[in-house]
Amino acid sequence: MRGVTKSYDGRSLVVRRLDLDVMRGEFLTLLGPSGSGKTTTLMMLAGFETATTGEILLEDRPVTRLPPHKRGIGVVFQNYALFPHMTVAQNLAYPLTVRKVARADIAEKVRRALDMVRLAGFDDRRPAQLSGGQQQRVALARALVFEPSLVLMDEPLGALDKQLRERMQFEIRTLHEALGITFVYVTHDQAEALAMSDRIAVFHDGVVQQLDTAEGLYERPCNAFVAGFIGESNRLAGTVGSVRDGEARITLDGGGEVIGRAADADTAGTRALISLRPERVRILQPDEPADNKLSGRVRELIYLGDHTRIVLSVAGNDAFVVKAANTGAPLPHGADAQVTIGFDVRDCVALRAAAN
Structure with missing residues (x-):
């Protein structure tokens, strides 16, 4: 065509x-x-x-x-x-x-x-x-x-x-x-x-x-629409502070800073959405290393057999989802528990936010 x-x-x-x-x-x-x-x-x-x-x-x-x-x-x-x-x-x-x-x-x-x-x-x-x-x-x-x-x-x-x-x-x-x-x-x-x-x-x-x-x-979604339409993803809003070697440093509106792969949010000052797949986010144990760390509060835990769906409040997103495989590793106990989540730079994609 x-x-x-x-x-x-x-x-x-x-x-x-x-x-x-x-x-x-x-x-x-x-x-x-x-x-x-x-x-x-x-x-x-x-x-x-x-x-x-x-x-x-x-x-x-x-x-x-x-x-x-x-x-x-x-x-x-x-x-x-x-x-x-x-x-x-x-x-x-x-x-x-x-x-x-x-x-x-x-x-x-x-x-x-x-x-x-x-x-x-x-x-x-x-x-x-x-x-x-x-x-x-x-x-x-x-x-x-x-x-x-x-x-x-x-x-x-x-x-x-x-x-x-x-x-x-x-x-x-x-x-x-x-x-x-x-x-x-x-x-x-x-x-x-x-x-x-x-x-x-x-x-x-x-x-x-x-x-x-x-x-x-x-x-590797190229923009926010593809990231949201293909599969499930968490989104966190922020602003690009700097970009270096294809990686963007994002200051989040809800507090905190993360580094992710720059897709189309590749210029300092750009309004951005961070896209994170639920299965790529981990509930960290004390002193466990991770490229990016954010604090969160548990809102709900849903047992689904092979995994537990953990709904958190993270950086202004009250519906942030973590899919934790049920492998016997310790999980947070009940609502309102404070947790630290971690994720790798390669799993964090910085996308240009759509204009209002």
Whole structure:
């Protein structure tokens, strides 16, 4: 996608000058909240929406003005869009029929596609006779049956319960690795994106904020939106005092000073947010060393089996969370206990605070 924009009213942009390369064979997820532009981007790739400006190329072939059926792209919709009056085999045969595939070849391609999604023997059933997970597999098989080079998926697991959703995430990922076909996947579920993707494009307000691996997004967010949207993070407000060798010294509004990795808060005097993952913060024992130390007061302890969730008041944040693994190490006793928390410079990210 080269300089692609989309406007429905000629004034406001749903997608703002998007430049995006999807690598052959990768699993790319478009992730973001509702209204961020991710689904509109997918629909422009598919041809169901027309780009207002810019160009879309598929393997160096311009497809910006081509109708969907001439792009050779497989699409899996959120509601599956199966034909209710057709059998499973007929649903899979349909895209082959419109492409004028020889009748002798259709049966074999349908059989292979059903084997691929583990639905052999379901040929004569209708969609209403299938579970949600089985319908999702049929929709995926229909998108793959004509052997496209690119498959697009618009929140295909949204209607499934949690357990089935997690199983289908694994199955889709395994199928992608086996076939080597390029997948572009849309979701608002960050855990789903982290579990499935080679790379993730995080959308906000029609702009890709960061395009990176799951690890890159989680460990090295480029701005405050990405840090807050991907995973859970604690935030402490302050001002950058100095920056040296990529590390920022921050004076916190609620008292105290910390040193962290400078992301986009890399200039002295900049208003900043410190982002800290709950599992990277430790409750320190007396005289235990740490790059950064802050005082806190316990507000709540919640036992969750493998870890205890400790809610603290720290430097003006009354909902600061520490995830302490239940390994037998001593934990604070009850509310109002005074504690010292510690964390490393590498786990403390200094981000530019959004302007009010």
